[in-house]
Amino acid sequence: MIKQTLETALNQQINAEFYSANLYLSMAAWFSAANLPGFANWTRVQFEEEQFHALKFYDYLIQRQGKVLLMAQDAPPTTWESPLNVFQEIYKHEVKVTGLINALMDLAIKESDHAAGMMLQWFINEQVEEEANVDGIVQKLKLVKDNPTALFMMDQELATRVFVPPVAPAA
Ligand code: FEO
Numbered sequence: 053m054i055k056q057t058l059e060t061a062l063n064q065q066i067n068a069e070f071y072s073a074n075l076y077l078s079m080a081a082w083f084s085a086a087n088l089p090g091f092a093n094w095t096r097v098q099f100e101e102e103q104f105h106a107l108k109f110y111d112y113l114i115q116r117q118g119k120v121l122l123m124a125q126d127a128p129p130t131t132w133e134s135p136l137n138v139f140q141e142i143y144k145h146e147v148k149v150t151g152l153i154n155a156l157m158d159l160a161i162k163e164s165d166h167a168a169g170m171m172l173q174w175f176i177n178e179q180v181e182e183e184a185n186v187d188g189i190v191q192k193l194k195l196v197k198d199n200p201t202a203l204f205m206m207d208q209e210l211a212t213r214v215f216v217p218p219v220a221p222a223a
Contacts, residue, residue: 053116053117053118054113054116054117054118054165054168055163055165057159057163058118058156058159058160058163058165058168059113059118059119061155061156061159062109062112062113062118062156062168063113063118063120063121063123064123065109065152065153065156066106066109066110066113066120066122067122067123067125068149068152069102069103069105069106069109070102070103070106070122070125071125071126071128072102072105072145072149073099073100073102073103073106074099074125074127074128075128075129075145076095076096076098076099076102076142077095077096077099077128078128078129078130079095079132079138079142080092080093080095080096080099081130082130082131082132082138083095083135083138086135088135088203088207089207089211090206090207090208090209090210090211090212091135091138091206091207091210093210093211093213094189094210094211094213095138097213097214097215100215101215104215104217104218105175105178108174112168112171116167116168129141135193135203136190136193136194136196139186139189139190139193140190142186143183143186143187143190146179146182146183146186147183149179149182150179150183153172153175153176153179154176156168156172156175157169157172157173157176160172189210192206193206
């Protein structure tokens with residue numbers, strides 16, 4: 053059975069992952085309204101990834117005989133200045149999430165919960181990937197600047213992203 057400290061912290065992370073999901077879906081709606089369906093697709097796929105993250109923590113808490121506690125959600129923002137501004141905000145957000153995951157790992161180590169630490173290792177790797185992917189898009193958008201043709205081509209590229217759930221969860 054999981055310790056109360058970790059149960060509380062993992063419930064907070066479920067909440068944070070659902071907030072991330074809502075944030076990305078709100079961004080997807082903004083991109084759709086801006087006639088950028090590829091960017092809308094990318095952020096919508098990310099919405100699905102964040103739901104997957106939330107459910108991975110949810111399943112883990114249940115597996116460890118913890119009590120799941122869903123919480124009220126803050127509303128995400130609804131408007132941004134530009135595609136570059138959206139992805140700069142995404143990058144900042146993911147860095148914040150990395151900090152949350154690292155704090156969870158610190159707690160698992162403090163509580164000598166090796167099983168939770170192994171589960172969290174998956175998320176630590178995932179955050180490295182997420183930060184790198186988003187930074188790649190930020191850098192491309194900086195090159196695109198106000199060139200509509202380049203933005204159109206990037207939109208087509210982001211339209212190809214599909215959500216593929218990991219086959220072998222680490223938990
Ligand atoms: Fe759930 Fe984007 O990290």
